[in-house]
Amino acid sequence: MAQLHRSSCPIACSLDLIGDRWTLLVIRDMMFFGKQRFEEFLESPEGISTNILANRLKLLEEMGLITKQPYSNHPRRMNYELTEQGKSLRPVLKALITWGLKHIPDTTIPQN
Amino acid sequence: MAQLHRSSCPIACSLDLIGDRWTLLVIRDMMFFGKQRFEEFLESPEGISTNILANRLKLLEEMGLITKQPYSNHPRRMNYELTEQGKSLRPVLKALITWGLKHIPDTTIPQN
DNA sequence: AAGTCTGCTTGTAAAATGCAAGTAAGTCAA
DNA sequence: TTGACTTACTTGCATTTTACAAGCAGACTT
Numbered sequence: 442m443a444q445l446h447r448s449s450c451p452i453a454c455s456l457d458l459i460g461d462r463w464t465l466l467v468i469r470d471m472m473f474f475g476k477q478r479f480e481e482f483l484e485s486p487e488g489i490s491t492n493i494l495a496n497r498l499k500l501l502e503e504m505g506l507i508t509k510q511p512y513s514n515h516p517r518r519m520n521y522e523l524t525e526q527g528k529s530l531r532p533v534l535k536a537l538i539t540w541g542l543k544h545i546p547d548t549t550i551p552q553n
Numbered sequence: 554m555a556q557l558h559r560s561s562c563p564i565a566c567s568l569d570l571i572g573d574r575w576t577l578l579v580i581r582d583m584m585f586f587g588k589q590r591f592e593e594f595l596e597s598p599e600g601i602s603t604n605i606l607a608n609r610l611k612l613l614e615e616m617g618l619i620t621k622q623p624y625s626n627h628p629r630r631m632n633y634e635l636t637e638q639g640k641s642l643r644p645v646l647k648a649l650i651t652w653g654l655k656h657i658p659d660t661t662i663p664q665n
Numbered sequence: 666a667a668g669t670c671t672g673c674t675t676g677t678a679a680a681a682t683g684c685a686a687g688t689a690a691g692t693c694a695a
Numbered sequence: 696t697t698g699a700c701t702t703a704c705t706t707g708c709a710t711t712t713t714a715c716a717a718g719c720a721g722a723c724t725t
Contacts, residue, residue: 446657446659447598447599447600448597448598448599448663449598449659449660449661449663450578450581450598450599450653450661451649451650451651451652451653451654451657451660451661451662452578452581452646452649452650453578453599454657454660455649455652455657456574456577456649458657460572461572461573461574462568462569462572462573465564465568466562466564466565466568469562469564478671478672479671479672479673480670485560486559486560486561486562487559487560487562487565488559490713490714490715490716491672491673491674492673492674492713492714492715493712493713493714494672494673495672495673495674518670518671518672518722519671519672526656529652529655529656530652532648532651532652533645533648533649533652535648536644536645536648537563537564537645538563538564538567539563540563540567540641540644540645541562541566541567542563543641544638544641545563545566545567545570547561548561548562548563548566549561549562549563550563551560551561551562573681574682590702590703591704592701592702592703600683602683602685603684603703603704603705604682604683604684604704604705605681606703607703607704607705630691630702631702631703667724667725668723668724668725669722669724669725670721670722670723670724671720671721671722671723672719672720672721673718673719673720674717674719674720675716675717675718675719676715676716676717676718677714677715677716678713678714678715679712679713679714679715680711680714681710681711681712681713682709682710682712683708683710683711684708684709684710685706685707685708686706687704687705687706687707688705688706689702689703689704689705690701690702690703691701692699692700692701692702693698693699693700693701694697694698694699695696695697695698695699
């Protein structure tokens with residue numbers, strides 16, 4: 442994951458932040474499936490590994506797209522939630538869903 | 554660049570095809586700046602390197618998002634053009650532009 | 666006091682990327 | 696007709712990122 446912006450183009454800058462194979466899947470899990478905890482993200486069918494997930498959650502928090510909070514009084518139990526900035530990625534995900542469903546065979550709206 | 558689909562989710566599948574730091578920038582150059590030749594893509598401010606560009610053009614052609622044709626009677630001069638399938642990525646790019654302009658400081662619509 | 670649950674970290678091999686240099690096929694100018 | 700030039704790549708190699716497996720730490724639970 443690159444940190445610096447390669448240009449001032451909004452597409453390039455967006456890709457610098459969220460343009461990899463995992464980040465938007467974490468956002469998807471939060472936005473469409475209401476997932477909030479580390480173990481829940483691990484259950485998604487794509488099979489993200491724990492080190493990548495920890496790294497992406499950290500970066501997303503640093504970017505301000507999600508927030509992390511301790512979950513009630515349970516120990517070491519974290520709640521990840523989308524910020525308004527994170528929620529505003531919905532049109533991007535919608536566009537990817539529409540394109541994928543139309544152009545990639547055997548894609549379907551998943552249930553979990 | 555991965556080739557296989559990790560799941561049947563349209564978002565995940567789309568990211569498997571176009572979810573890297575360079576592919577959508579090549580599409581952008583064709584869609585918004587009318588670029589068609591190898592050397593033109595190299596001129597973009599992000600500075601893609603020649604091996605990555607060659608690889609992405611090849612993958613995009615294999616996916617059916619672009620076509621490659623010899624340019625008139627000039628030698629070794631190729632024209633890359635978006636197919637209908639490639640053009641249909643416009644809403645995805647539009648969504649990224651909108652999000653980037655709103656949420657990333659110092660992004661602007663570029664001129665070249 | 667021992668085991669469990671959750672959320673990570675660490676180690677290492679494999680893959681992708683970045684950078685520089687080189688190559689090949691044709692054109693053009695002298 | 697040869698030697699430079701243009702365009703579109705390919706190759707080699709160092710660096711970075713990813714994938715996979717294993718381990719660990721703190722709080723609870725029995």
